[in-house]
Amino acid sequence: MNSTKPHVTTAGADPRLAGGRLTIDLDALVANWTFLAEKSKPAQASAVVKADAYGLGIDHVVPVLHDAGCRTFFVALVEEGLRVKAIAPDARVFVLNGLFAEARPVFEASGLIPVLGSHYEIDLWTGANAVSGLKLPYALHVDTGMNRLGLTVAEALDFAANAREMPVLVMTHLATADEPGHVLNQRQFESFQTLRAAFAGIESSASNSSGIFHAVSNGGELSRPGIAMYGGEALAGVANPMRPVVTLEARIVQIRTSPKGETAGYGATALLERDTRIAISSVGYADGYLRSLSGSGTPLRNVVPKGGEGFVAGHKVPVLGRVTMDMVSFDITDLPEDAVKPGDHVELFGRNIALDDAARAAGSIGFELLTSLGNRYHRRYLYSGKGA
Known part of the structure; x- marks a missing residue:
């Protein structure tokens, strides 16, 4: 085995059963x-x-x-x-x-x-x-x-x-x-x-x-x-020189298409302005993905209009409606029809969505997102001992 290749230690939920996974580098x-x-x-x-x-x-x-x-x-x-x-x-x-x-x-x-x-x-x-x-x-x-x-x-x-x-x-x-x-x-x-x-x-x-x-x-x-x-930011308004350490991903449970004029989620806060393809993922605020990351229907959206995002199939996709206890929905309408399927993972923060960008969308800080991480994830720890 190549000694420079990170070995993987796992913890938490069985990866076959977990709704989300954490990768810690x-x-x-x-x-x-x-x-x-x-x-x-x-x-x-x-x-x-x-x-x-x-x-x-x-x-x-x-x-x-x-x-x-x-x-x-x-x-x-x-x-x-x-x-x-x-x-x-x-x-x-x-x-x-x-x-x-x-x-x-x-x-x-x-x-x-x-x-x-x-x-x-x-x-x-x-x-x-x-x-x-x-x-x-x-x-x-x-x-x-x-x-x-x-x-x-x-x-x-x-x-x-x-x-x-x-x-x-x-x-x-x-x-x-x-x-x-x-x-x-x-x-x-x-x-x-x-x-x-x-x-x-x-x-x-x-x-x-x-x-x-x-x-x-x-x-x-x-x-x-x-x-x-x-991996978090130390100074406000300055490019972060630190390497990302944590990647949080949620598993997609279902993909559905809902017609223009319908609403999505609790409170019917997300009005669909077009026929919309929705990816529903199996992570929520019970897992530490904060409710304030909702795309609509929370007081923060009156101050910071843009909610959280996911990253899947090479693209950022917005959170649709409210983050709930166990699920988050994403608008994947702009992705190719076959780009996402049930069982795929959508990144919530990590290499493609910075921890502190996700935190800002929640009206919070990276400290809170990290320390809120729940115990239902499958955890993967990557380590080669090279430290670089």
Whole structure:
């Protein structure tokens, strides 16, 4: 067998029975991470694998990133961190969503590192360290403009001057880095440099996917790529240099022709202005293909007139009517009569319809589409180990 040819690992539903399939190109994922790691230099690159690796599966994503050299991961929840540790026991794994008192024994046993963002959490952690005699590490989250988790900058500076037990990492989260011209970027980076000086000698991190592409200032010693690693856009209004990682396809169940003047779908929102050939596919909002991608009959269509599209037989075709729980209809009238048949697959996003273009049609973002992917798909993971 040609060693450069990707091998296929499957998961999820039986391909003979599934209404849709997901193809995850792990070589593209690794190539994207490698590109972001190079762009992050002299900082080291970690990988954000929260939300089950953005819907793609921690069990599949973490091993290939670890093989590529990634040794630091970020998750949202302890359960996710335990899954990462089971795969990569030598990796550092930071848990972003704070600390609950009852979780301390799990952190202690597993080696997970909490990201602490309040005096309550810091006192809880360091107090337990004092009682146990263990000096378990933690990261400090500082809020420089998100107004979500974290100490204020003033609180953090005071903490730096008086703390008896310092963090191993100081981090902040950028609120508007995907918009290069936003005034908040400069303010946050300036605050971050003040923090770096106050916590001199301690590893620091500000750059998420968008921040890696930002030229405003130094983003610290550790970058945290997320959405760009999975093929999504990092910056608004800029051509996306990342390779597509995920292709979502729906299987066509039936093709029918309906006469001009009829309506299609729930609410009779799609008025057929010509004799129309319709391909009905077996994926819907229960599978994470959002209802707001409907071609008509949803409030978003009053603001963004164009709904979602599919790609089949070399052509883009519009979603017809409303996306329903288990089915989506497409107008294939403009395709040759024999171009599409039952059993064929129509791409919903992937190489021909960019993830973020599909997300924009839904009035959403690529993050939501990826993390909404359901469990009824047949999943195919492609990996050659070449990462390119």
